[in-house]
Amino acid sequence: MKDFTYDIYKEFLTSLKKREYQFVKVENYFNNKYEKDKPLILMRHDVDRYPNRSLTMARLENSLDIKATYYFRTIPQTFKPNIIKEIMNLGHEIGYHYESLAETNGDYERAINDFELNLARLNQLYPIRSIAMHGRPTSKWDSRLLWEKYDYKKYNILSEPYFDIDFQKVLYITDAGRAWNNESINLRDRVDTEFNFLFHHTKDIIEHLNEGRLPNRIMMNIHPEHWAKNSTEWYQILIIRGVKNFIKKILLKRK
């Protein structure tokens, strides 16, 4: 059975709704705009490439009255103002998926300029309150280190999940590398946590959910580019992913 399809994603969203999870945009979480006594999920999407696939996902969520946060990279292939506008018009939040220190090879001063410049480009479209680091696997620079020297809060940013969410209390589930919480191919998308769930397939998550075994607070990181609408797309993604994960494994061994 094929995993990472829109049908399965829809089933997952429907199960979350049945269990009465509220979908909270990250900015609203930090503005305390949610119901305190109900379970919640922060549905987060990192838009690394193929922004069109994010738009498809945004539409699907909208059809179920679900709100999410889309973190956009600002590289030319991803920064598409029309797509960003369409996604925000569907009621979703736009965040900034920054990679400034990797972009400037560890030059802090140029990196903060890069951050300011690209944040300003996004701010023209949406008042950005949320940022999240993009872990560029080919770079040795971890862009989060920028915040050892500078302070993102001075840019009206409310949160960077790696620093502002307590993942001992909020379960973090990521599909990075097109597998669930797979640390063997996951270079930087990891958090400190004592939660210990093992999911092989999306169905496993749905099963845990239906049986009430998941905690009341979840952040889910889904890369829309891994998910397919139809069979042709599904095989394309599978092949591309296979090659990328192979390269990532080699890079990880070198560290």
Ligand SMILES: [Zn+2]
């Ligand atoms: Zn990313």
